[in-house]
Amino acid sequence: PFSSGKVDALSTLAALASVSLRNSDLRDAQRNFFSHMTDLIVTALDAHLLHQNGHGNRVAQYANRVGRELDLDDRCLQRLHFAALLHDIGMLKIERALLTNTKACEKHPQLGGRMLERIRLWEDVAPIVLHHHEWFDGTGYPEQLKGDAVPLEARIISVCEAFDVMISSSSYKLAMDVSEATQELSDCASTQFDPEIVETFKNLVERGVIEPTTV
Ligand SMILES: [Fe+2]
Incomplete structure (x- = not known):
């Protein structure tokens, strides 16, 4: 069994891992948003400059x-x-x-x-x-x-x-x-x-x- 100190350390690690997962989800969402928004803007610009x-x-x-x-x-x-x-x-x-x-x-x-x-x-x-x-x-x-x-x-x-x-x-x-x-x-x-x-x-x-x- 784990000592309470180790359990603390493990739960800290688990919390950190979940934060970094959430961050990477965010980064992924951000990248997705940027590339598609850029595409929309560029399409609008192309339409404007016939x-x-x-x-x-x-x-x-x-x-x-x-x-x-x-x-x-x-x-x-x-x-x-x-x-x-x-x-x-x-x-x-x-x-x-x-x-x-x-x-x-x-x-x-x-x-x-x-x-x-x-x-x-x-x-x-x-x-x-x-x-x-x-x-x-x-x-x-x-x-x-x-x-x-x-x-x-x-x-x-x-x-x-x-x-x-x-x-x-x-x-x-x-x-x-x-x-x-x-x-x-x-x-x-x-x-x-x-x-x-x-x-x-x-x-x-x-x-x-x-x-x-x-x-
Ligand atoms: Fe220019």
Whole structure:
């Protein structure tokens, strides 16, 4: 038989085990909630931006390949994933009639950043969304950050999203082919884009790790 001290210890262990089980249920529920809610939001965004169906999902896929190639840790990859899916979320706050107005649309990084920073579990995604239109040479928007001052995840998304926009056709432009688009990335390396990320991206396309999806 167990001494009362041992029984105490055992019941403490049992209580701890049940807490950790409950925590893991919660974590599972949280993960489930996040992935499905994100999907709903991305679907709403796609419906709002009629001309670029699936843009967020494609950017997330490319960004993940780049992030893995750069050996980013899991936390960083996860941040990158959600930020890539949601980078244009601020567009939801811009009326349909203004979606062709460049000036009006330039507000979307700030709008998106503000939407996300209020969600505590996405706090670290907000600055990436806020800065995804900064340029490597400091001439982007909204804060004219330069080089490494732009979050790495934002620099990755910037390259991936430009590539997707270039190889997609829309109501107002024809699609470029993949080689034209990668050439354009090279031409804009060090001005618009982080040159190391452009190199990594092109290398992944050449090796077939990134498979460009055209729509
Ligand atoms: Fe954007």
